[in-house]
Amino acid sequence: MEDILRPIYQERASSPSTLGILLIEKGAKPSTLTDTFDYVLLVITKDANQPVFIKHYTYKDKKAALHIVEEEQLQEWLLLGTNRKIIEWIYNGKVLFDRNEYLSELKQELREFPFYGRKIKMGMEFAKLIRRYVDGKAFFENGHFLDAYNHIVHSLHHLARLEIIEQGFFPEVTVWNQVKHIEPQIFKLYEELITSDETLEKRLELLFLASEFLIFSRTDSGTQHFRDVLETKKEKWTIHDLINEEELKYYSIDLGVLLEYLIEKKLVTVVKEETKGHEVFHRYYKVNKE
Template sequence: MRDQIYPEIKKEMEHHSAAIGALAIPSPPAHLTALEPVDLLVLVFSKEAKPAEKAAVYCSRSWRVKTVWVSLSHAFASIIADEHPDLVEWILNGEILYDPERKVKELTHIVRQFPTEYRMKKMCIELCGLLDGYQRSRWHLKLGEGMDAYYFIQEMLRRWGRLAVMEAGEFPRQDLWNQVRQLHPGIHKWYQELASGGESPEQRIRLVLLAVEYAVLSKLEWYGRYVLNLLHQQKGMWSLRELNQQIGSEGLVVDLSLLVEEMVKRSLVEEITLQQDRMSEQRYRLMTFGVRGAKGS
């Protein structure tokens, strides 16, 4: 049956002007198809920024087939920014059905091989999210808003887990905590401690915050090396806007302000204030003595 259906779908893609590639995922698990049982999931990549087609389910030769359309540019951005967790699983479980320009092969290579360039960028983005959760949790804790602090500490722990998985060279997946338990059981223990430890919720939050300060922020130079490499490769001073634009060159929206601020505190980056008329602007450059391991591999 597969030998009949696949060529039919491929032929359909060849005649669809918006289709730039397609992946086939046979017998996909229910959690990959929104709990809708199908025999075949077809992920179609569109050259359009907003595909006219979204999703459809139909029957072909007694097979129940679901097609899902996604913009190729959005797919590249979302797998780095973790905006579409299902997409990573589809790519990992799929086989290339149609790829005239080899764009799908490039995308699958990023997820399956996780090249250093993309791993560095993704770690940097996760670090920014972790710093945001860290600051928000501390703030809510200070105001006595325990439930809000707990929410953000959970998000921060997830970011920490994702950083540990990436540091081990793997791409974070939907079963993140299974990955973390195997690769870094210490972080998984903190996750369990937060959920069911013997201390009060407030004490558990404070303990996790201390653990993050020690284990993550002390490795700021490693997790944030994408930004440090930018500063190293192009000498001179950068504005925060320029750094945000550089990391967001593939359609990503990232705010590096907390990360750069932390790098300044730790003397990794120097902040320079430029005065122009009545306006001043903060610009940043790598400290003159260099950064240990900034080039990385």
């Protein structure tokens, strides 16, 4: 099949904007890696008319997919973790074309996982974790146990990803297989939640207690990037300032709940300033250095 696909990828390789081409094959065992396709061609380009372009091909009983991805889109996926398959494609794909060792350096970067990139990703995962945990606890306290269960499963997933990132790895699609070896304690919590014979209410009650400790123990590392931005760029911040700060844009809708969590844990202080209204104050935020 690679011979059949050669004219397709050779045409892309001849373009000066193409940085690298990878071939990903479906394995013998069932896998989600190629989305049921037998082959995936991943073309990374410097300039494109659109961030992502996909085309499908058929040859006899085989099917192939061509994915042309702009480098800027690729970097965004790697930062935000919104397309985890792409990491496995880069790890496992066969290099068909590599301009100026672009793919070799990208693979090396994924293996080394620069610390600054880790700090941002940890902050984003921690913010998502807090959002799910807080919402899940609210559902639990109101007796909505199935909704609480859904949120606690997601919060454990973010906790697992946070731990994997902190250890210097990119989270893969099979994140629970990863965390089982990296941090068995988190894996055990997840296993107990889904396999325990206790009632759902009791399982959730125990999970919220255990999760609270695990979350708190990772608060310092998980919020380091967020607190560094607050501390180094301005003395105090309004919520409008925070929302519009370029380095914090990836926290998105989770920023507010993260901020309130840090206030509760006394890592961020609220500064009040008078307004023209009687006993109404402007609310500013600053990192607590004590």
